[in-house]
Amino acid sequence: MPLLRTHTHQPPRWLPNGHYQSIFPALFRKIKPPYQRERLTTLDDDFLDIDWSFAPSTSTDIVSKPPLVILSHGLEGSSTRQYITGMVRLLNHHGYDCLAWNYRSCSGEINRQLRFYHSGETSDLDFVVKYAIAKGYTEISLMGFSLGGNVTLKYAGERGKTLPKQIHKVVVFSVPMDLLGCSRNIEKPENKVYLWRFLQTLKPKIEAKATQYPDRFDVSQWEKVKTFWDFDHIYTGPLHGFLGADDYYRRCSSTYFVEGIAVPTLIVNAENDPLVPYQSLPIKTITAMPNVWLELTAQGGHCGFRPRRFDQKGAYWSEVRALEFLQKP
Known part of the structure; x- marks a missing residue:
């Protein structure tokens, strides 16, 4: 798809550059979703702590489940980071269940095995996806931030057309693809x-x-x-x-896997991201793909995207943009 450069995101004037736009939300935005924690035992006898947040029930149909979004956090982050919790709040309000999972060693307790997580570790994400499918979810979207965005794109790309059919869309932000x-x-x-x-x-x-x-x-x-x-x-x-x-x-690096992605995918990075130079993104590769969109914003920083004005109560531009993409037929 053609490269998209958008100016619909306008940061507050008092956040004048990418550093301020990255740091302010990380330090001062506090949101606490009503998480319900569950511990999963992995196939190698380690554990993953996952946090569920459910949409308010509006249906009397107890069989079907609402759409689910699985969210993957950034380096040394967790399910409590503001870019996760803000997204969860908005998605819940619009009828999506959310599963925010914590990588090994990132939930407040060191993991058991002689290993951690890393930028290309996709087997744990696959384990979480299969668990959600086993719970009865039939419409799943994957969402990743920073390192979690790289993991998500690599997972979708390396599996290609063998990706579980329940996964409909992918959305990622501030991705270090190189x-x-x-x-x-x-x-x-x-x-x-x-x-x-x-x-x-x-x-x-x-x-x-x-x-x-x-x-x-x-x-x-x-x-x-x-x-x-x-x-x-x-x-x-x-x-x-x-x-x-x-x-x-x-x-x-997901830059080497993106060509294999077979589902509609939105990649959003800011040109003033202090951690991810937008020139490092595989722009030519993505613009030749029919189902992957690369959207560059002039402002936003790294996992920031605080808007100058709030269209929806408390929602950041990135959250509204993700919702638009998920809701689009």
């Missing part, structure tokens, strides 16, 4: 605060995993971690079967 390019981008001086913040949350998990597996996990290597590339080369890659950071990035 993992190497985005990893190097966050090393820039103006982005070091994000790098520092992420590494500060990852370090306790490394220490916890070393406590679980003292003979198989070397926490002393942490002193060599100065960048994301270092972290992925020392920990993420070897821990998950990759040769190192470059092999991991090459095998997990």
